Amino acid sequence: MTTGLVAILxxxxxxxxxxxxxxxxxxxxxxxxxxxxxxDPLESxxxxxxxxxxxCAVGAGTVLTTGQVELVREAGSDMVVSPNMNTExxxxxxxxxxxxxxxxxxxxxxxxxxxxxxxxxxxFPADSVGIGGMQAWRPVxxxxxxxxxxxxxxxxxxxxxxxxxxxxxxxxxxxxKPGRSAxxxxxxxxxxxxxxxxxxx
Numbered sequence: 001m002t003t004g005l006v007a008i009l010x011x012x013x014x015x016x017x018x019x020x021x022x023x024x025x026x027x028x029x030x031x032x033x034x035x036x037x038x039x040d041p042l043e044s045x046x047x048x049x050x051x052x053x054x055x056c057a058v059g060a061g062t063v064l065t066t067g068q069v070e071l072v073r074e075a076g077s078d079m080v081v082s083p084n085m086n087t088e089x090x091x092x093x094x095x096x097x098x099x100x101x102x103x104x105x106x107x108x109x110x111x112x113x114x115x116x117x118x119x120x121x122x123x124f125p126a127d128s129v130g131i132g133g134m135q136a137w138r139p140v141x142x143x144x145x146x147x148x149x150x151x152x153x154x155x156x157x158x159x160x161x162x163x164x165x166x167x168x169x170x171x172x173x174x175x176x177k178p179g180r181s182a183x184x185x186x187x188x189x190x191x192x193x194x195x196x197x198x199x200x201x
Contacts, residue, residue: 017047025056104122
């Protein structure tokens with residue numbers, strides 16, 4: 001299954017987690033990430049996980065240690081997203097039955113992540129790798145390796161990334177910022193999903 005768009009809810013609080021999560025699900029998002037540098041992130045993960053159907057992956061972002069992998073698993077996480085490529089974190093994530101999305105910015109990091117068990121790679125920061133860089137990586141990576149750019153992706157440039165072979169993208173402040181209302185997030189989510197569906201045809 002292709003990952004598609006991942007909603008990155010950096011800064012979300014437990015008080016708004018369920019409403020924002022439900023809004024994103026209704027808009028068509030099937031992957032939601034709560035970065036661990038948010039207020040009380042484990043509680044937000046628990047609340048979103050409990051509120052949404054099983055066909056929506058709910059996970060943690062900015063996961064840097066194997067200890068954090070265990071904590072997010074206990075909170076009900078389905079996936080682990082990192083800004084960096086740490087083979088111990090990848091192996092612990094895969095061993096716990098969760099999907100690993102390590103951050104990579106070079107082919108060497110990409111192959112190191114794959115060797116550790118990752119089948120999806122977060123291109124971060126996306127503008128450093130660039131569309132041309134991603135296209136150059138694709139022929140040499142194992143077939144089926146998902147590439148997801150993160151950083152600066154919006155409804156206007158998403159189509160170009162998908163056309164170049166991206167299996168989705170992580171969407172952060174374009175979609176959600178602390179204090180943004182559920183209605184505002186819903187409108188942004190609808191625009192992004194329309195761009196994704198158009199590009200994926």
